[in-house]
Amino acid sequence: MAEVHTVYVPRDTTACSLGAEAIAQQLGRHLAMHSPDCRLVRNGSRGAFWLEPLLEVETEQGRLAYGPVTPEQLPDLLAAGLLAGTTEHPLYLGPVDDIPWLRRQQRLTFARAGVTDPLSIEDYRTHGGFVGLKKALSMTPQALVDEVKASGLRGRGGAAFPAGIKWQTVLDAPADNPGNPQSGRKFIVCNADEGDSGTFADRLVMEADPYMLIEGMIIAGLAVGADYGFIYLRSEYPLAHQVLQEAITRAEQAGWLGADMQGSGRDFQLEVRLGAGAYICGEETSLLDSLEGKRGMVRAKPPLPALKGAFGQPTVVNNVLTLAAVPWIIDQGGQAYANHGQGRSLGTMPFQLAGNIERGGLVELAFGPTLRELVEDFGGGTRSGRPMQAIQVGGPLGAYLPAAQWDTSLDYEAFAEAGAVLGHGGVVVFDDTVDMAQQARFAMEFCMVESCGKCTPCRIGSVRGVEVIDRIIADDNRAAQLDLLAELCDTMEFGSLCAMGGMTPNPVRSAVEHFPDAFGVTPESSAGAA
Amino acid sequence: MTEPTSGAPSAAGSGHDRLRATIGHLVDTYRARPGPLLPILHGVQHSEGHIPDAAIGLIAEALTLTRAEVHGVVSFYPDFHTTPGGQHRLQICRAEACQAQDGRALEQAARDLLQVDWHQTTADGRFTLEPVYCLGNCATGPSVRLDDTVHGRVSAASLQALIERAQHEPVNIQGLLAVSREVDHG
Ligand SMILES: Cc1cc2nc3c(=O)[nH]c(=O)nc-3n(C[C@H](O)[C@H](O)[C@H](O)COP(=O)(O)O)c2cc1C
Ligand code: SF4
Ligand code: FES
Numbered sequence: 001m002a003e004v005h006t007v008y009v010p011r012d013t014t015a016c017s018l019g020a021e022a023i024a025q026q027l028g029r030h031l032a033m034h035s036p037d038c039r040l041v042r043n044g045s046r047g048a049f050w051l052e053p054l055l056e057v058e059t060e061q062g063r064l065a066y067g068p069v070t071p072e073q074l075p076d077l078l079a080a081g082l083l084a085g086t087t088e089h090p091l092y093l094g095p096v097d098d099i100p101w102l103r104r105q106q107r108l109t110f111a112r113a114g115v116t117d118p119l120s121i122e123d124y125r126t127h128g129g130f131v132g133l134k135k136a137l138s139m140t141p142q143a144l145v146d147e148v149k150a151s152g153l154r155g156r157g158g159a160a161f162p163a164g165i166k167w168q169t170v171l172d173a174p175a176d177n178p179g180n181p182q183s184g185r186k187f188i189v190c191n192a193d194e195g196d197s198g199t200f201a202d203r204l205v206m207e208a209d210p211y212m213l214i215e216g217m218i219i220a221g222l223a224v225g226a227d228y229g230f231i232y233l234r235s236e237y238p239l240a241h242q243v244l245q246e247a248i249t250r251a252e253q254a255g256w257l258g259a260d261m262q263g264s265g266r267d268f269q270l271e272v273r274l275g276a277g278a279y280i281c282g283e284e285t286s287l288l289d290s291l292e293g294k295r296g297m298v299r300a301k302p303p304l305p306a307l308k309g310a311f312g313q314p315t316v317v318n319n320v321l322t323l324a325a326v327p328w329i330i331d332q333g334g335q336a337y338a339n340h341g342q343g344r345s346l347g348t349m350p351f352q353l354a355g356n357i358e359r360g361g362l363v364e365l366a367f368g369p370t371l372r373e374l375v376e377d378f379g380g381g382t383r384s385g386r387p388m389q390a391i392q393v394g395g396p397l398g399a400y401l402p403a404a405q406w407d408t409s410l411d412y413e414a415f416a417e418a419g420a421v422l423g424h425g426g427v428v429v430f431d432d433t434v435d436m437a438q439q440a441r442f443a444m445e446f447c448m449v450e451s452c453g454k455c456t457p458c459r460i461g462s463v464r465g466v467e468v469i470d471r472i473i474a475d476d477n478r479a480a481q482l483d484l485l486a487e488l489c490d491t492m493e494f495g496s497l498c499a500m501g502g503m504t505p506n507p508v509r510s511a512v513e514h515f516p517d518a519f520g521v522t523p524e525s526s527a528g529a530a
Numbered sequence: 531m532t533e534p535t536s537g538a539p540s541a542a543g544s545g546h547d548r549l550r551a552t553i554g555h556l557v558d559t560y561r562a563r564p565g566p567l568l569p570i571l572h573g574v575q576h577s578e579g580h581i582p583d584a585a586i587g588l589i590a591e592a593l594t595l596t597r598a599e600v601h602g603v604v605s606f607y608p609d610f611h612t613t614p615g616g617q618h619r620l621q622i623c624r625a626e627a628c629q630a631q632d633g634r635a636l637e638q639a640a641r642d643l644l645q646v647d648w649h650q651t652t653a654d655g656r657f658t659l660e661p662v663y664c665l666g667n668c669a670t671g672p673s674v675r676l677d678d679t680v681h682g683r684v685s686a687a688s689l690q691a692l693i694e695r696a697q698h699e700p701v702n703i704q705g706l707l708a709v710s711r712e713v714d715h716g
Contacts, residue, residue, distance in 0.1 A: 018670060273568065352668070
């Protein structure tokens with residue numbers, strides 16, 4: 001077999017967390033000595049995290065995959081002929097495009113992830129990058145907003161608000177604001193705070209295909225008349241930070257950002273702002289306060305951020321995935337996007353399989369399959385090999401779903417009907433060894449730690465919640481404490497300004513309702529309480 | 531709070547000049563941008579390892595804020611510390627996807643190995659232990675972050691190895707990656 005000319009070693013956080021960096025260094029030394037004509041490309045990651053570190057070599061048969069490769073296994077793999085595209089090694093997985101887990105996905109947003117060198121503008125353009133922006137530069141703002149409306153795209157950050165309607169509000173909002181130093185301006189703010197446990201899709205966009213996010217933000221700017229964008233990035237993502245900074249610099253140098261983009265006469269500047277470890281700063285009004293250099297306190301709405309957002313000016317706040325979907329939509333048309341999905345849940349959703357899962361990672365699918373199909377067909381059940389007990393969908397504020405609810409269809413409406421949320425698409429699997437009372441306790445504890453402190457039901461209720469659950473676990477006046485917990489949940493739900501306090505009852509109530517054994521509730525005792 | 535009385539006036543004096551220069555530089559870099567406070571605080575935290583009390587006054591002065599305002603912001607965010615931490619920062623993910631992978635046992639192992647509780651620094655000044663709520667590495671947990679490097683599928687044994695290695699290594703503040711190696715095109 002012929003020597004290969006390109007070998008790929010992923011550089012995303014997960015691949016690196018499992019040794020990809022050491023592999024790249026070893027391989028780099030090997031290539032320098034033995035195969036000086038072979039290129040080492042640090043691609044992003046395809047999001048098949050269960051196969052990371054996933055090495056690929058470019059051959060006449062396409063890209064061949066090997067994984068998961070540990071640094072310790074690399075010498076053996078090299079000896080077996082990695083650089084000649086060996087098909088004989090136990091780590092050989094076949095052509096990467098034939099891996100069923102990847103082939104069966106519907107990748108619109110993540111089509112380039114893992115394929116390209118995330119920082120190469122040339123790669124980006126070769127794979128369809130900046131086509132949407134080129135088109136957008138010749139469209140009117142209203143035409144752009146209309147295209148996004150036609151796509152049916154809803155916010156992927158959690159609340160699922162229609163993106164086109166938000167953009168219309170900002171487009172129509174007057175920006176004159178006498179006395180405000182920012183008067184006349186509108187802003188695009190990308191919410192890259194991705195605080196939900198079990199989610200990493202935003203991170204993968206930023207680490208594997210950052211120009212797509214940049215392109216989406218520029219188009220948003222063209223659509224609403226904003227010339228400045230912020231990416232509010234959580235500080236827990238040092239690698240994404242590094243990649244974004246470098247991508248922005250390169251995009252500026254290549255004339256895709258800054259003044260007079262591509263000779264169009266239009267300007268767009270972009271800046272990354274780091275958060276500082278507060279989960280609540282993912283809530284959009286808290287985020288805006290943080291961006292302004294204040295404590296991240298939640299603001300009462302109205303005024304809507306669309307009208308009075310960053311620095312008092314009209315602002316689009318959208319999640320990374322929302323903005324990342326835009327280049328495809330403008331390139332292929334809103335209708336093409338809306339042809340995926342069902343009902344009012346249109347397009348694709350990047351689901352994230354996490355927790356105790358055999359084949360975890362990013363699964364982008366049109367809305368519609370059931371949760372069970374996702375965790376069984378793609379996820380392959382638990383990594384521990386034990387039965388699944390509960391699945392938490394939609395982050396720390398999402399409900400714990402028991403087996404009876406796993407046939408729920410993955411769309412916004414079906415989940416709402418089941419008393420659950422899709423949120424940002426995180427799917428965390430727990431096996432039967434997990435103590436669900438501890439999970440309920442943690443939900444309260446998390447709220448206690450992360451509450452912004454503005455409203456009492458959230459700030460104090462969560463502290464009480466932890467205490468009450470501890471007493472339930474200790475069987476200290478259990479029946480009365482369970483009633484108290486139910487009341488506390490009601491108070492938090494109805495008396496909180498934002499979903500932090502308002503939705504913490506979701507995981508708590510669902511744990512109590514569906515896993516009563518964990519709380520020491522027997523059929524007889526619950527008959528009394530009801 | 532009482533004003534800190536410095537034990538070593540001369541050292542504090544030169545340290546103060548250096549701090550003043552650092553902050554002056556940060557303020558110059560960010561002042562023209564809207565909302566410069568967080569980037570400046572990140573800059574101080576990065577260069578000093580914490581936000582010294584003296585920095586709060588200097589920043590307040592430069593941005594025409596009150597000390598209370600700056601202090602209020604510093605105290606709101608878990609990333610900002612007003613006292614020096616250890617040489618290395620070890621964060622253990624406490625969030626749900628890592629819990630599902632036996633993360634609670636790892637939390638306990640970390641406390642046992644370092645003999646400290648959350649937010650504390652080891653007696654030798656090497657490590658500060660912190661909880662973190664998700665590192666975005668949730669498909670391959672449990673996860674920890676040592677300085678700027680994230681590690682996945684961490685066991686008590688591999689955590690111990692990680693700690694021992696860090697003990698003998700120079701402080702890693704970089705955590706940067708080798709980028710693609712372009713053979714033909716330089
Ligand atoms: C407690 C809390 C945390 C949130 N965290 C995030 C987050 O990390 N990322 C995000 O995009 N949206 C988050 N949101 C939702 C935002 O408030 C907002 O709806 C979103 O940024 C709007 O963008 P989208 O319409 O594109 O989803 C959070 C909301 C709440 C109440
Ligand atoms: S519910 Fe909690 S986090 Fe939300 S505004 Fe109230 S106190 Fe802040
Ligand atoms: S929950 Fe631990 S890395 Fe996400």
